[in-house]
Amino acid sequence: MHTILPFLLAMVAAIVLLNMWAAKLKIAYPILLVVAGLIVSFIPGLPVVKINPDLIFFIFLPPLLFEAAWSISFKEMKKWWRIIGSFAFLVVFFTAFSVALVTNHLIPGFTIALGFLLGGIVSPPDAVSTGAITKFVKIPRSTSAILEGESLLNDASSLIIFRFALVAVGTGQFIWQEAVVSFLWIVIGGVGIGLLLAWIFVQAHRRLPTDAPSDIALTLIEPYFMYWIAEQLHSSGVLAVVAGGLFMSSKRLIFLNSASRIRGYSVWESFVFILNGIVFLIIGLELPEIVGGLRSKGVPLGTAIGYGVLVTGVLVAARMISSYAALISTLIFRRGVMPHASSRKRRWMMPLLLGWTGMRGVVSLAAALAIPVKYDHGNVIPHRDLILFITFVVILLTLLVQGLTLPYFITRTRFFDGVFNEEAEDMARIKMKQGLKQHVYQFLKTRYGNEEGDHAGMRKFLSQWEERAKATDDSWMNEKMKVVFIELLESQRQYLVELNKDSKIDEELIRQQLYQIDLEEERLKII
Template sequence: MHTILPFFLAMIAAIVLLNMWANKLKIAYPILLVVFGLLVSFIPGLPAVKINPDLIFFIFLPPLLFEAAWSISFKEMKRWWRIIGSFAFLVVFFTAFTVAVTANYFIPGFTIALGFLLGGIVSPPDAVSTGAIMKFVKIPKTTSAILEGESLLNDASSLIIFRFALIAVGTGQFVWQEASLNFLWMIIGGSGMGLILAWIFVQIHRRLPTDASSDIALTLIEPYLMYWVAEQFHCSGVLAVVCGGLYLSNNRMIFLNSTSRIRGYSVWESFVFILNGIVFLIIGLELPEIVGGLRSEGIPLGTAIQYGIWVTIILIIARIISSYAAMVATIIFRPRVAPRVSSTRRRLMMPLILGWTGMRGVVSLAAALAIPITLENGSPFPNRNLILFITFIVILLTLLVQGLTLPYFIKYGHAFDDFMDEEKDKQARLEVKQKLQHHVYHFLKNKHENELHSHAGIERVLKHWEEKNQNNDTDWMDENIKAIFFEMLESQRQFLAELNKDISVNEDIIRHQLYQIDLEEERLRMI
């Protein structure tokens, strides 16, 4: 314990420092974390990093998926559900199948079941890596929504493949009828379980006298409980967390007050940042043990590296092919939603860039480490160390090659130039703000006309909307006027909720305004 704790604290400090360095260099911090973990792993005397395979999913995946579900725009997911669904399910299955066939052909001793196991592990792109890279480049909201939605759902589809392949390897057989029923139960049961538990949590938040600390503590418990309960019923814990998280996110204004939302945002941002950092460091720190396992099985390191490179190339090619197939299908079957571009070159560049966003990371590592060391009969799990090593090579190469070059592809490929209009985005934000101010003015005029003429405070709001944030004078604010202000803020939230139903309105702008309203409410509470 006295050895592990300082090492753990040093890991967190390294994560923070490397993130600062990554921001300065304008590269994704997962890249530096993986490389740093790899370099540190060669330092003699450091404690070995070992995680119980049975706990790896439960420790890391639920909170990471839950936070991603809270961050994504549900409206944008519904708008682009066809392409998100195709990338999250069809492309993942196609990628896993391609890897399975390739591994079965090229790697000695690799059965189709082991190939699908490897394919299920390495097929889902990593949302954290993509998101970290997108901070340094500008892409259209449409593309961002597709990538976020895909990354939220492809984890579930890949882990379903992983689970069935694991059963096939362990039992040596695969019954299609039974697998189909189990597949349906995992999807329907997992989604339903997540929604039911999310509804129960909403009622707990609403009906119990919770405060901000209690609300935040409950949100930390919720993803773990959703995952655990779903797994007990042998359905998809990942889908339970995703669907439950989306339901809670879409109803956050109902069961959380402004204090809980503001404080919870900061807590979750820090919590998920540390979890992601630890996972990417573990990717590098695990390598010496994996290499040692390869040597014990008599597999040459150079041969294993070649396998990893081949699988990485297959993954990249499969995703790019899928991106172009999606573009062709959209042009043929749904030409109205196909993006309008000014040149053929830009049209051809868009699927290439979308295909190049397939960096692997947290989920792939978690799935690989979750492979049991032995089968149920006590014999060693076949090629476990080779699968772990290939996964490590895939993560490392996609982060370094695709992660470092993606910003340049986006910047110099000019694929999104037709969709990036800063002036239009600025105008959209201004329009939402003006509509909101217009709504506030008429709300006060129509509902509190008597107070308008008898109280200088509200008159000041109407005449000097911006100045009231800088006013430190508290003698004009009493409990009655506070009540009016709180009612006004709630009215703004309802107005924004209605405005958000317009599909043409960017939900990020709505969320920004809602956050500003929460901050304003907190400021009023402190007066």
């Protein structure tokens, strides 16, 4: 313990420093973390970082998925659900199938079941990597919504493939009838369990006398409960966390107060950042041990690297083929639902861009490390070390090659030039704030207009509330006015919630304004 604890603290410090360095270099921090982990792993005398395969999913996936579900715009997901659904399910299955066929033909001793096991591991692109890379370039909201929605759902579909393939490898058989029934329970049961538990958690937050620290503490353990209970019932813990997270995210204004939302945002941002950083460091730290396992099995390192490059090429090709197939299908059947492109050339280049965004990361690593060394009956899982090594090569190649070239590719080709309409965005923001001001004025006149003549503070509030931030004297803000102000803020929230139903309004603008209202309410409490 005295050896591991300083090492873990040093890992967190290294994550923070590398993130600052990555921001200065304007590259994605997962790239630096992976390289740093690989370099550090060769330092003699350091403790070996090992995580129990049975715990790898449970430690990392629930909070990462839960936070992603809270961050994503559900309105944008509904808007682009056809494209998101096809990439999250059909493309993942096609990718896993392609990997299974290629590895079965080209890797000696690799069965179709092992191929699907590997395909389920490496098929899902990583949201953290994509988000960290694309933050240095400006991309349309529709494209980012598709990538975020896909990454939230493809984890579930890939891990379902992983689960069935692991059973097939262990038993040597695959019974379709049982698989269909099991698949339906995994999907329907996972979603149902997540929604039920999320509803219970929402009621607990609402009915218990919680404060900001207790609210935040509860949100930290809730995704683990969702995942664990769903897995105990042999359903999908991933789908339970995603469904529950989306439900709770939509109800955040109901069961969390402004203090809980503001402080919770900072806590979760730091917590998820550390978790992601540890995972990407582990990718580099584990690689030398995996290489040692390969050598003990007599697999040449050059041959294993070649297999990793081969699988990476299959992944990129399968994603691009799927992207073009989706574009052609959309043009034929649903032309009106495709993302906007300023020209025909850019429309046909869009699948190329989407195909190049398939960086792998956290989920692939967690799935690979979760492969047990032996089954319960004692049989050793064949080619486990090779599967782990290929997964690490895929993660490294996609992060280093695609991750470093994607921003350059977008900037150099000027792919999105002319797509952004900053004037329209500014007009939307102005329209939202103007509508909010008008709503506030009408609310005050309707509810407190008859008190204007009797209360000096009310007269000042009605005439000068727009300039309250500039006021140097807050003596007029007595307890009566605080009650009015809080009612006013809640009315603004309700107005923004209704405004968000307009599909033309960017939900990110709404969330930013809601955050400002929460900050205003917290400022009011200390006056």
